[in-house]
Amino acid sequence: GAVVSQHPSWVICKSGTSVKIECRSLDFQATTMFWYRQFPKQSLMLMATSNEGSKATYEQGVEKDKFLINHASLTLSTLTVTSAHPEDSSFYICSAGEASGGAAKQYFGPGTRLTVT
Amino acid sequence: QKEVEQDPGPLSVPEGAIVSLNCTYSNSAFQYFMWYRQYSRKGPELLMYTYSSGNKEDGRFTAQVDKSSKYISLFIRDSQPSDSATYLCAMNYGGATNKLIFGTGTLLAVQP
Numbered sequence: 001g002a003v004v005s006q007h008p009s010w011v012i013c014k015s016g017t018s019v020k021i022e023c024r025s026l027d028f029q030a031t032t033m034f035w036y037r038q039f040p041k042q043s044l045m046l047m048a049t050s051n052e053g054s055k056a057t058y059e060q061g062v063e064k065d066k067f068l069i070n071h072a073s074l075t076l077s078t079l080t081v082t083s084a085h086p087e088d089s090s091f092y093i094c095s096a097g098e099a100s101g102g103a104a105k106q107y108f109g110p111g112t113r114l115t116v117t
Numbered sequence: 118q119k120e121v122e123q124d125p126g127p128l129s130v131p132e133g134a135i136v137s138l139n140c141t142y143s144n145s146a147f148q149y150f151m152w153y154r155q156y157s158r159k160g161p162e163l164l165m166y167t168y169s170s171g172n173k174e175d176g177r178f179t180a181q182v183d184k185s186s187k188y189i190s191l192f193i194r195d196s197q198p199s200d201s202a203t204y205l206c207a208m209n210y211g212g213a214t215n216k217l218i219f220g221t222g223t224l225l226a227v228q229p
Contacts, residue, residue, distance in 0.1 A: 006160075034216060043205065043221045044161070093160050095217075106207075106217055108153070108160035 002028045004096050006109035013084055013116055020080045021112045023094030029074035030096035034106065035067075038091045050077045084116045120144055123206055123220025132229050136193040140206035140220045143187065147208040147218070150182050152191045155203045155222070164204075165191060196227045 003026040013019050023033055031052050036044040048058045048069050056069035066088075068080040077096075081088055093111040123140045130136055138152075149168055153161035165180035167173045167189075173180045179192040189208075193200055203224050207217040 004160075043219050046216055049216055091158070095160075105151075105163060105166055107163060111158070111160045113158070 002026075002096070002098050002105070002107045004094065004107045004109040006094055006112050008112060009110060010113040011115070013114070015085055015116055016083055018080055018082045019084055019114060020078055021092055021094075021114075023077045023079070023096070023109055025075045025096040025098075025107075028096070028098045030077075030098065031074060032097045033071060033077040034095045034097070035069060035077075035079050036093045036095070038093060038111075044093065047079075081114065084114070086116045089114055089116045118143060120218050121206065121208065121220045124223055125221050127224040127226060129226045129228060130196055132196060132198060132227055134196050134227070136191075136196050136200070136225060136227075138191040138193075138204050138206075138223050138225070140189050141187055142189075142208060142218075144218075145184070145187065146210055149209055150180070150189050151207045151217070152178075152180055153205040153207060154200075155205060157202075161205055198227045198229045201226050 005024045007022045033050045035047045038044050046059050047062045048056045050056045050069045050071040052071045052074050058064045071077040091111050091113050095106040095108045097106050121142045152165040154164050155161040167180050167182050170182050170184040177194045181190040203222040205222045206220040209215045209217050
């Protein structure tokens with residue numbers, strides 16, 4: 001199956017700093033990638049849809065100036081959490097869509113655990 | 118009303134049991150239906166992917182879609198302790214750019 005990687009797998013940062021998370025599709029090209037966050041014992045919450053070469057589409061309630069998304073190539077999307085605060089501590093997961101015949105299977109990365117102190 | 122409803126569980130079964138996991142949805146435009154398995158502190162893993170109504174089998178797993186009832190199921194036969202995880206149903210309208218709509222996930226524990 002298709003493989004999606006994320007880096008780093010976990011990160012601890014101080015309040016007020018910025019953190020960048022990378023999402024890569026390793027063996028397929030993904031025109032669209034998705035970014036989610038997940039709180040303990042809760043389901044995935046979609047933050048934004050990232051399309052290669054264009055601006056990301058953010059879900060309602062997600063601050064686009066705080067969560068910067070860049071999709072520079074067909075295999076790489078990045079999420080930057082700017083001026084992080086403790087309430088941004090969460091599990092961030094990306095997924096990449098592998099298009100086939102008009103449908104799309106989405107494969108998820110292993111996630112990045114962010115802790116803001 | 119949520120677009121996708123899923124019983125959060127937890128569901129506890131003995132090893133070897135048949136497990137039935139279910140989701141209902143409200144939007145008849147959904148075309149593609151998926152089941153993901155998520156272990157604690159890991160990303161979801163795609164288990165089953167089906168299009169429209171019908172059954173699909175892969176090893177111990179069977180996915181069923183009944184579009185007339187807006188109901189999907191995942192059956193796990195001969196359940197193993199390693200199947201203990203959260204199972205998420207997801208669906209969308211199709212296409213590489215379309216987002217998934219997830220259920221809340223069902224936590225399954227298979228007791229040895």
